[in-house]
Structures are given as structure tokens and as C-alpha cells.
Amino acid sequence: MPANLGLFETSTESLAEGAVLLRGFALDQAPQLMADLDLIIAAAPLRHMVTPGGFTMSVAMTNCGQAGWITDRKGYRYSAQDPMTSLPWPAMPEAFSRLATSAAAHAGFPDFHPDACLINRYEPGARMTLHQDKNEIDFNAPIVSVSLGLPAVFLFGGPIRTDKAQRIALRSGDVVVWGGPSRLFFHGINPLKDGDHPLTGRCRYNLTFRLACE
Numbered sequence: 001m002p003a004n005l006g007l008f009e010t011s012t013e014s015l016a017e018g019a020v021l022l023r024g025f026a027l028d029q030a031p032q033l034m035a036d037l038d039l040i041i042a043a044a045p046l047r048h049m050v051t052p053g054g055f056t057m058s059v060a061m062t063n064c065g066q067a068g069w070i071t072d073r074k075g076y077r078y079s080a081q082d083p084m085t086s087l088p089w090p091a092m093p094e095a096f097s098r099l100a101t102s103a104a105a106h107a108g109f110p111d112f113h114p115d116a117c118l119i120n121r122y123e124p125g126a127r128m129t130l131h132q133d134k135n136e137i138d139f140n141a142p143i144v145s146v147s148l149g150l151p152a153v154f155l156f157g158g159p160i161r162t163d164k165a166q167r168i169a170l171r172s173g174d175v176v177v178w179g180g181p182s183r184l185f186f187h188g189i190n191p192l193k194d195g196d197h198p199l200t201g202r203c204r205y206n207l208t209f210r211l212a213c214e
Helices: 027-043 094-106
Strands: 011-016 019-023 060-065 068-072 075-079 116-122 128-131 143-149 152-156 166-170 175-178 187-189 204-210
Touching (some): 011 175, 019 094, 027 060, 027 116, 027 143, 027 204, 060 068, 068 116, 094 143, 094 175
Antiparallel strands (some): 019 175, 116 204, 143 175
């Protein structure tokens, strides 16, 4: 793989069986994704959710699609309504679903049609500790994760929390897809370093597509 990719140059890297990093896969779509993201956030504002243990997450979150992932003192779950507005989550934009389906197919998971997109905003210092995505109804469907904005270090471990995690540098436009044998691997994000990105300013957005309820 070249040390420095061109603006829209892409490459594919295997992380584990069923897990693929698609370098630059979303770069040419990033402006449209951000325009759609602004509309989603206007309808369903970002918020710092609270875990069942009472911990306020450093990452600000919202959702779009038929269901949205939420956490509070009652636990982790999906909900058809935004608890902040009592309205359905904003519909998933066509550009979102098209990107997720295309990335999944490119990674070897055809016919992936997500019904939920979890949106995370990382500001300097924000992180995501190692965790599994296991609130979905069907683990046969992969996870598709899109990076926009500031670079981040993605931690990709194994099926046990104590498994040694790979440290993977993610740039804006990179997409990670994992499923099959890797579907329940632990993963996370190191604390975000400060910076200024022309697309997002002093933050990073992560779009995580899932088949949550169908």
C-alpha cells in the first residue's frame, strides 16, 4: 500500500477473517454525507448519553434510520423513537444507505441493507472503550463504520476483551467493515488528538451502519 494515498485513491486491507479496511472508500462522497448529516443533527440533536452504570459518554451521539441505539440507566437497546424529541429518528439518507451497501458488498457481504445508522461525534479527548456491538437482532449482518474528519486510532481486538488489539490509523473517508467470524470482535477508539480538518473542523464523525431490527 502506498505511504500517502492520493485524494480519492483507495486500497483494501485485511484486518482479520471477515474484517476489511477500505482506505478512502468514502472520500468522494464525504461532502454529500456531511450535508445530510447536518440535516439529521438539526432534527435529532447530538447528545452525551449515560450508560447503565451512570457514566456520561465522552462521545456525542445521535441516530438515523428505522431504529436508533440508545443507552440510559435502563440499559443498552434500540428504539424507534428519539427519547429527546419523542419523534421517530430521521430517515436514513439515500447517500448513507448506498455507501453502506456498497462498502459491505466490496468487503464480501452482499445484500446488506442497514436499518440503523449510529452517529458519533468525537471532539479532542473523546474516546470509545473496547466493546462489542451485540444489541442487534441478526449477527449474520456486518457492521459498516465510516470515518469523517480528524484522524483517529481504531482499536480492533478479538472475541475476548483481553485479546491484544490492533492499532489502526483511520483517516477521513476510510471505511471499516467487519462481520462473519469477526462480527463480535471487541473494538474501540483511542482518545482523539486535537486538530483542524477542512471537512469537520475540530472533530471527527463516525457513521456506523447496522441491521438492528429486521
